[in-house]
Amino acid sequence: MRDLQTVLIIARSGPEWAAIADTLSDQYDYRVLSADSVENARASLADAQVDIALVEYGEGKGLKFLVDLRVSHPDVIRILALEAKTEIGQREMAPAGIYQLIRKPLDANQIGLMVERGLEARELARRHRLLTREFKFPANATGIHARPILPMQPESRRFEKLVYVSEKLHNLSELARKAAKTELPILIQGATGTGKELLARAIHYNSGRRDSPLLVQNCGGMSDELLQSELFGHKRGAFTGAVSDRLGLFRAADRGTVFLDEISEVSSSFQVSLLRFLQEGEVKPLGSDKIVTSNVRIIAASNRPLRALVAAGKFRQDLYFRLRGFELEVPSLSDRREDIPVLAEFFAAKHSEAMGRKILGISAAVLEKLSAYDFPGNVRELENEIRRMVSLTEEGEYVTTTHMSPAILAAPPRSRFKSAGGYELRGTTLKEKVECLEKQVVAEVLSRHRWNQSKAANELGLSRVGLSNKIKRYSLDEAE
Numbered sequence: 008m009r010d011l012q013t014v015l016i017i018a019r020s021g022p023e024w025a026a027i028a029d030t031l032s033d034q035y036d037y038r039v040l041s042a043d044s045v046e047n048a049r050a051s052l053a054d055a056q057v058d059i060a061l062v063e064y065g066e067g068k069g070l071k072f073l074v075d076l077r078v079s080h081p082d083v084i085r086i087l088a089l090e091a092k093t094e095i096g097q098r099e100m101a102p103a104g105i106y107q108l109i110r111k112p113l114d115a116n117q118i119g120l121m122v123e124r125g126l127e128a129r130e131l132a133r134r135h136r137l138l139t140r141e142f143k144f145p146a147n148a149t150g151i152h153a154r155p156i157l158p159m160q161p162e163s164r165r166f167e168k169l170v171y172v173s174e175k176l177h178n179l180s181e182l183a184r185k186a187a188k189t190e191l192p193i194l195i196q197g198a199t200g201t202g203k204e205l206l207a208r209a210i211h212y213n214s215g216r217r218d219s220p221l222l223v224q225n226c227g228g229m230s231d232e233l234l235q236s237e238l239f240g241h242k243r244g245a246f247t248g249a250v251s252d253r254l255g256l257f258r259a260a261d262r263g264t265v266f267l268d269e270i271s272e273v274s275s276s277f278q279v280s281l282l283r284f285l286q287e288g289e290v291k292p293l294g295s296d297k298i299v300t301s302n303v304r305i306i307a308a309s310n311r312p313l314r315a316l317v318a319a320g321k322f323r324q325d326l327y328f329r330l331r332g333f334e335l336e337v338p339s340l341s342d343r344r345e346d347i348p349v350l351a352e353f354f355a356a357k358h359s360e361a362m363g364r365k366i367l368g369i370s371a372a373v374l375e376k377l378s379a380y381d382f383p384g385n386v387r388e389l390e391n392e393i394r395r396m397v398s399l400t401e402e403g404e405y406v407t408t409t410h411m412s413p414a415i416l417a418a419p420p421r422s423r424f425k426s427a428g429g430y431e432l433r434g435t436t437l438k439e440k441v442e443c444l445e446k447q448v449v450a451e452v453l454s455r456h457r458w459n460q461s462k463a464a465n466e467l468g469l470s471r472v473g474l475s476n477k478i479k480r481y482s483l484d485e486a487e
């Protein structure tokens with residue numbers, strides 16, 4: 008599945024723009040996102056991959072927005088629409104780097120063709136950049152900064168803001184695209200920093216709900232009362248401190264999506280309220296006896312596996328079944344190491360641009376070191392490391408190992424680190440090494456069989472009791 012090219016229209020809503028949006032999506036097959044304010048446009052840009060922005064002048068606000076856009080998203084093609092009589096000079100427009108200026112009355116077909124040509128031009132420029140890079144033309148004429156030899160990078164793929172090359176993330180993105188088109192709740196699981204929230208946002212922008220709000224609630228560390236009032240709303244005076252009515256996220260996001268982060272952390276009584284909402288779509292604000300309905304799609308995320316919490320009696324099974332209309336598991340970065348170099352390059356470009364610092368790239372030695380490290384904090388940790396390294400790199404230089412944090416620098420090279428079929432061998436004595444290996448083999452087989460112990464014991468050639476002894480001995484835990 009290929010991404011549709013996306014046009015973001017930023018204009019006061021009205022029939023003229025609605026007709027243009029229809030033409031662009033029905034006849035030209037673009038995905039159209041509409042925003043009626045600069046704030047909404049920023050939210051769309053943060054989550055969705057936008058290719059072209061079509062902006063109404065709006066007393067200068069639109070132009071100002073385009074100037075900012077040029078800095079924050081230089082790849083987005085910028086088109087400005089003006090009223091027939093608005094006077095505007097070249098000097099005023101220059102900082103926005105506008106691709107085309109159009110005047111009202113607007114012609115949908117003219118805009119369609121302009122968008123097509125604009126995207127073609129951008130694609131040509133992109134290919135030119137790639138070729139220049141592959142041929143490693145020195146960045147300056149003297150060639151002093153010729154890039155250290157780098158293995159050729161595969162071209163990265165994208166699902167909105169998610170960048171990857173691994174098959175694992177590719178398959179996950181394909182499944183997420185399909186899930187997005189349905190109305191079912193989605194449960195996203197994975198370790199911290201793997202990109203669960205980014206995936207949730209991508210799903211919202213690929214669903215039919217993309218023109219309605221996506222609202223986020225973190226459920227961790229909140230009292231029941233507070234969470235209840237955040238999500239379901241309250242009437243004035245419902246509790247001390249409730250000085251006015253509050254709508255609640257479920258109603259504020261009507262026709263949109265609510266992302267419930269850290270869902271594993273909600274109390275058992277809150278689980279009941281949530282289940283009722285999922286079953287009936289009914290919202291009863293605190294302190295009110297009126298029941299209202301709301302149509303929202305729930306995406307929930309957890310970095311603790313809910314299945315294990317259900318097994319341990321800490322999470323309601325019926326709620327778990329409701330939430331996982333689709334169950335998406337984001338793999339840890341160490342399980343998809345091929346993503347490390349492309350992510351590193353992507354973050355280096357992103358942060359050097361944000362800091363206004365022109366760096367030449369990342370040295371091969373750095374990429375090798377990064378690829379050997381385990382990243383317990385996953386993509387977030389990688390991004391932080393790159394941001395830090397870029398900030399230490401001088402303008403016009405490469406990011407090199409001298410900029411690296413000691414822990415990552417100390418990671419032993421992969422080839423020596425991993426042996427015995429991809430298992431880690433830690434410890435010094437033979438006994439320690441064998442036990443380390445045994446623990447990993449048992450854990451891996453158990454997890455492959457989703458902790459079905461008979462199947463795992465069978466594969467390992469152990470009795471059920473034998474396996475259960477190993478589980479105890481190595482304190483293996485399904486929740487980990």
Ligand SMILES: Nc1ncnc2c1ncn2[C@@H]1O[C@H](COP(=O)(O)OP(=O)(O)OP(=O)(O)O)[C@@H](O)[C@H]1O
Binds near residue numbers: 170197387
């Ligand atoms: N594939 C990716 N491409 C680009 N950026 C990514 C990717 N995965 C994660 N990130 C970035 O890494 C950071 C962490 O991602 P995110 O917040 O989505 O993780 P999370 O799984 O929700 O983490 P937590 O469990 O700690 O809440 C964000 O800055 C996000 O932009």
Ligand SMILES: [Mg+2]
Binds near residue numbers: 268
């Ligand atoms: Mg998160």
